[in-house]
Amino acid sequence: MKMTLRTLAALLGYPSEELKAHVGELRMAIENERLLSSAERDRLEPLLRALETDELLDLQAAYSELFDRSRSLSLHLFEHVHGDNRERGQAMIDLGQQYLASGFFLEANELPDFVPVFLEFASCLPPSEARETLGQPAHVFAALAERLDKRQSLYASIFHCLVALTGVRPDIEALAEIDQNTPAEDPKEIDEEWEEAPVSFNNSGAHEMGGPTGVVAKIRASNRSISREVGA
Helix, strand or coil, X not given: CHXXXXXXXXXXXXXXXXXXXCHHHHHHHHHHHXXXXXXXXXXXXXXXXXXXXXXXXXXXXXXXXXXXXXXXXXXXXXXHHCCCCCHHHHHHHHHHHHHHHCCCCCXXXXXXXXXXXXXXXXXXXXXXXXXXXXXXXXXXXXXXXXXXXXCCCCCHHHHHHHHHHHCCCCCHHHHHHHHHHCCCCCHHHHHXXXXXXCCCCCCCCCCCCCCCCCHHHHHHHHHHHHHHHHHC
């Protein structure tokens, strides 16, 4: 479970030269753990190939167009669960405290409900607990998979894989609640947000949305650790 979740977290991060350079290792991590079915791994392959072969600036522009300019595709879980109401702030605090209680410390630019952060946290848990934790926002993952499918985005494959990993089938009422809570699109407001905090296209792997920038390195470190254990 650990390697698969960390790989999916890395794939959902802002595209970088590091990510492009290590797609092969990410592919191998998923293959070796065999947690996803062959059909699910095949579903991911077009995204992996695109990250390997497409121009970095094109990948970054496409990523920002999806996840920065569309609130319905926000990678922040509580935007879909609580929308703009005040419960969102308390939920963020509660989740952050849950991370701290488990010994999971966030960097200053990371928000606890950012999906890659959430996945990395789940990857640190025992498998049964990780699956239960993933199941809690399964309806959000399902909604994002459906919305990305409608846009014919390769990123939809990640959320289909997450739904499969939860083992949960979100019901119609839960999905309807997500649609109700997700803030309506307002291009004017989004443009104003961009003017206040413009997205920068660079090769550092950092992104103003917040999120782990070292997941690929952690996957490589884990692979080395496993190799040493096997050779011991």
